[in-house]
Amino acid sequence: MKLLIQPGAGPEALLAGIRNARKSIEIAIFRFDRAEIEAALKAAVGRGVTVHALIAYTNRGGEVNLRKLEMRLLAVGVAVSRTADDLVRYHDKMMIIDRRLLYVLSFNFTHLDIDHSRGFGIVTRNTRLILEAAKLFEADTTRNPYKPSLDTFVVSPANARTVLGEFIGEAQKALLIYDPKIADPEMLRALSERNQAGVEIKVIGSVSRQARGLDVRNLAKMRLHTRTIIRDGRQAFLGSQSLRTAELDSRREVGIIVREPKVLCGLIKTFESDWAESAIKSVQQSDANMKDIKWAVKELVKELSPLNPIVEEALKEMETEVGAPGLNPQEMKETVKEAVKEAVRERVEEMVNESMGAS
Secondary structure, X not given: OEEEEEOOOOOHHHHHHHHHOOOEEEEEXXXXXXXXXXXXXXXXXXXXXXXXXXXXXXXXXXXXXXXXXXXXXXXXXXXXXXXXXXXXXXXXXXEEEOOOEXXXXXXXXXXXXXXXXXXXXXXXXXXXXXHHHHHHHHHHHHOOOOOOOOOOEEEEOOOHHHHHHHHHHOOOOEEEEEXXXXXXXXXXXXHHHHHHOOOEEEEEEEEOOOOOOOEXXXXXXXXXXXXXXXXXXXXXXXXXXXXXXXXXXXXXEEEEEEOOHHHHHHHHHHHHHHHHHOOOOOOOOOHHXXXXXXXXXXXXXXXXXXXXXXXHHHHHHOOOHHHOOOOOHXXXXXXXXXXXXXXXXXXXXXXXXXXXXXX
């Protein structure tokens, strides 16, 4: 089992897997703009490898690019399936090589995620995990129901709420968490209970105002994208689902629970480094970037004026997102826009769920 840490690992491990494929490549795509990975998939088809891409039916603002990607892949002989629209979003990112090697990623196949964002990935030859991932891939490509049979393979909405709730509830000493936004009431209660029981909880990211007593810091120097929970230094969850209601109950998300000592060592070392660097909130944005943010905010407030309080709250929560070094003004503007639109949409979903629960 191997840990990929972004930024740093780059796309090389992904490219190596594709280049070494002999029979098949199965890849689930939510966002994609890496030309070298696309070229590697094309070359794999050229040497006789069966390549099957499962592409999300939608993402924020990127449907046109997804459809263009489908056409390009079809043109070079890749078998392409589109996810169903039964869930709000198909947000998982994984790849299976020859049914012998599995990649489970918290990052997308994009420059923003790989080069400018904290993300993790796991590469494993574990047979049970590979078989479970293949079962999920087949279910989603054929649009059939998926029934989980392995608790260490965490899938939303199939088993994520139960597995992650138990994972948190069994903590005895410490929980080290990366999460852009923890907001699900049930998960917040579980964290609060562990905190009251004396478990040390550190969160890099943000937590709903409903939470009390948790030690929370914004990630300094880069954009936060991973969702990771390290429990008692002995086990870790790594995946694409935050502890938010929509990501647990209404979206396809995938993660795994690992116990490999070398992987845990890498995750803990990275967390401790990020935690130390985030002790003093980073204020490294240039005046030019701040002007761009203000412009984007102004335009969004105009566009979403009936929801201004939600917009303002979402922008406060996105401070770590817009602080990533290396982002050009256009990338920063799009990051802000997409984050706010996502926050508004999910807040509407939460209000609907709350009203249904109260009736």
